[in-house]
Amino acid sequence: MSYAIADEPHDTAWKHLVVTPSGPLLAEIVVGSWLSLPWFVVNAIVLGSPTKRKEIALCVVQLMITALLGSLLLWADDRELIESRTLLQLAMLVIVSWKVYLAYAITTIQQRAYQVFELYGGTAKATTFVIAGGMLLRPYVQGLFDDPLWDIIVMGVGGLT
């Protein structure tokens, strides 16, 4: 039996799959939420993060609010309330900023457990290949549904410029 300290990750059998939380954050930016959000969840679980419920809840919140903001934007665009392409892009940027901000918040929370994991000699898997693979798969994921809301929810900045 051992005394558990609040910031310590729990033991899991998948510690060898842990990545630095900066990896999923970078994936959110250059690939999209379809990769980053599941990755954050998986990382929280394999890391044994003591705050994994909060991290998973934030992933769900990011998804739901993005869907709401995306629907609102498409509704306004359908009714031609957004007068120019630049304004539409700026509105999209607001949604992207929200997504990146939430990904940053999740990263910050997950980083606390990750730092303790590192402090006790844990080593992280490289994230480069996953992100590169995600970039290659990106067009296929985008093509799964022919719906602009899908693009807004799961993509990075594909439709922005």
Add this chain to the structure above:
Amino acid sequence: MSETVDWDPDQLVRAADRELRTGAWREAVELLRRALVLAEDHAHAHAMLALALLVPGRVIGADAESKRALELDGGSPYCHYARAATAFARDRFDEAWASCAVALGGGLEIGNQPETEVAIHVLGAKIRQARGETELARELLERAIAWLPQRVSTRVEAAKLELAAGRLELAASHANEALRRAGTDLAANVVAGEIDLRTGDLAAAERHAQFALLQDSTDPDALRLWAVIKSRKQPATGWAWRALVWIATRNDRQQNALLAGSFLVVQLLMILANAAGLPGVQGKLVWVWLAFVLGVFYGPVGLHKLVSADAGTPDRSV
């Protein structure tokens, strides 16, 4: 540690205290864990665990432990000391001072160690300084120095305080005293270098910076000092040194904020460039951003190699 198998919680806490004084925070944490398995409501063990966790910067764990310590023994000066140290690490200066004032007012229960009393005074001085109360901070440091004049880190804090207050002679006297007692002390060399820099003695500042980097070529304060010296010596490339050091000394959270923030700024600039009829700018902005990202991620390793080559210190970055 096998001989400690049958120790009671108080013995384990005392052993942890000894480990902590030598800087062995890992050993201290393990001993305190064992103490808390035996006596979960041991307030001092929780408080000491908070202090041990602060050494590697585990403020979240320290916060929980120091809160628990105070819940268990709200009148204990030692528990208040742990709470003050934790609150200070979280930049909560008012809360830190409220607890530190209690700690300063009471005797200490564990061994009545003068080192702990002095550490509380030094912490109090740091909190006072952070609140802009320089004179009161100086009083606390003077008392701490009178108590244990051989303690190098107190002299270093005093030198920092006087340097910040612009009293360079007094700062130099504290720094020299610290160096006389521990010539290779990293923090003492850094503060001595900063004082030399302020008085315009670049060569002496460089020597101190080199000495500090020899102890730890990744120390942020030593790197910042080195960058300032380089920028004074080579104004043409000085800005690059400063920028590299600034990026390389960010913590993970700040690095992520830089990554996310710079991305959004670049996206905004791309939209505006497009609206202004400058489509060619977009591609360039993407490359600038990618270079920045590489700088954020690989800057620290590159900087340490550069510093090692430049200052002639061993590269310990990898």
